Amino acid sequence: MKLPPAPESPCAALDRHATEKADQLAVRFLHDGEVDGGATELTFAAFRRAALRVAAALQTFLRPGDRALLLYEGGLEFITAFY
DSSP: OOOOOOOOOOHHHHHHHHSSSTTTTTEETTTTSSSSSEEEEEEEHHHHHHHHHHHHHEEEEEOOOOOOOOOOOOSHHHHHOOO
């Protein structure tokens, strides 16, 4: 019996989408819970760049295996830091 391929990680999926769907909308944060109340958006390419900036900043003072506590209010900054 052949097993199905392992699912890709969320980060691998973001990398793939950033290549294949770079200019498509990846995430929209509704500030007031309404589109008319203002929203901030990121394409897949911009989302990946923002997540990599957070990762690079963390790597300047953390080593593999270290733990970090990231405190963010809701918004795009939280989403990109999560990735």
